[in-house]
Amino acid sequence: MKRLCVIILLALCRPAFGQPDSLTVYNWDDVTTANPDTVYALNLSRSKLTSLPERLSNFKKLVYLNAGKNKLTSLPKYLGELMYLEELNVEKNKLVELPPEVCHLTSLRRLIVNRNDLEKLPDCIGMMKALEHIDLYDNPIRNLPESLVFLENLSKIDFSGIQFSERFQQGWRGKLPGVELIFDNPCDCME
Numbered sequence: 582m583k584r585l586c587v588i589i590l591l592a593l594c595r596p597a598f599g600q601p602d603s604l605t606v607y608n609w610d611d612v613t614t615a616n617p618d619t620v621y622a623l624n625l626s627r628s629k630l631t632s633l634p635e636r637l638s639n640f641k642k643l644v645y646l647n648a649g650k651n652k653l654t655s656l657p658k659y660l661g662e663l664m665y666l667e668e669l670n671v672e673k674n675k676l677v678e679l680p681p682e683v684c685h686l687t688s689l690r691r692l693i694v695n696r697n698d699l700e701k702l703p704d705c706i707g708m709m710k711a712l713e714h715i716d717l718y719d720n721p722i723r724n725l726p727e728s729l730v731f732l733e734n735l736s737k738i739d740f741s742g743i744q745f746s747e748r749f750q751q752g753w754r755g756k757l758p759g760v761e762l763i764f765d766n767p768c769d770c771m772e
Contacts (some may be wrong), residue, residue: 583728585734586679595606597670600763601606604621604622604644605621605622605639606622606623606624606645606647606760607620607622607623607624608623608624608625609623609625609634612620612621613636617639617640617641617642617664618641618642618643619642620640620642620643621642621643621644621645621665622643622644622645622646622694623637623640623643623645623646623647624647624669624742625646625647625648625651625665626647626648626649626650626670627649627650627651629651629652630648630651630652631651631652631653631654631760632653632654632655632657633648633653633656633657633660635657635659637657637659638657638659641662641663641664641665642665643663643665643666644665644667644668645665645666645668646663646666646668646669647665647668647670648669648670648671648674649670649671649672649673649674649693650672650673650674651673651674652674652675652720653671653675653676654673654674654676654677655676655677655678655680656671656673656676656679656680656682656683658680658682659679659682660680660682660683660686661680661682661683661684661685661686662682662685663674663686664685664686664687664688665688665691666686666689667688667689667690667711668689668690668691668693669683669686669689669691669692669693670691670693670695671694671697672693672694672695672696672697672716673695673696673697674696675697675698676694676697676698676699677698677699677700678699678700678701678703679694679699679702679703680703681703681704681705683703683709683710684703684706684709685708686703686709687708687709687711687713688711689709689711690711690712690713690714690734691712691713691714691716692709692712692714692715692716693716694715694717694720695714695716695717695718695719695720695739695742696718696719697720698721698745699711699717699720699721700720700721700723700724701715701722701723701724701725701726702715702722702725702726702729703726704726704728705726705728706726706729706732707726707727707728707729707730707731707732708731709718709732710732710733710734711734712732712734712735712740713734713736713737714735714736714738715735715736715737715738715739716739717738717739717740717743718739718740718741718742718743719742719743720742720743721743722740722743723751727756727769729756729757730756731758735757735760736759736760736761737760737761737762737763738757738760738761738762738763739763740764740765741763741764741765742762742765743764743765744765744768745764745765745767746768746769747765747767749767750762750764752758753759
């Protein structure tokens with residue numbers, strides 16, 4: 582019951598996407614001595630991080646996490662334990678893959694992974710039933726997992742900056758007819 586009340590309260594207090602207006606967004610220095618159960622939104626962007634702090638695993642009630650514009654090459658497995666997380670922003674890092682543990686984020690609605698080095702998404706992404714928006718802009722994605730078709734709430738995927746053939750684009754438009762797929766002009770580069 583307590584978890585349900587927190588979710589309802591958060592849904593009523595904040596906008597659909599983006600940095601939460603009604604929640605206090607803390608920086609890492611602000612929370613080093615805080616009770617982790619009182620922190621719901623955390624901004625670690627532009628902190629020159631090469632990895633996420635191990636202590637972040639204690640912040641189980643996070644709803645919003647921005648770790649964008651750092652130097653992350655991987656994400657820790659404990660990230661999958663942040664069950665309340667609704668928005669994860671890891672844009673403009675050096676990520677080459679998303680760990681399968683990210684698929685345990687079943688409350689995640691918005692996944693922002695643009696401007697990384699991702700060549701694929703984890704096959705288990707279809708487990709993320711709340712996922713509505715995926716931003717893959719400017720990643721060297723070459724293939725997509727078929728499990729994307731199981732994301733019933735998915736409304737938008739941004740593929741800008743990624744070259745796909747016309748056949749590839751048409752194929753995915755057919756598989757995800759109710760989803761806004763943002764593609765650049767097709768190329769003859771991938772058949």
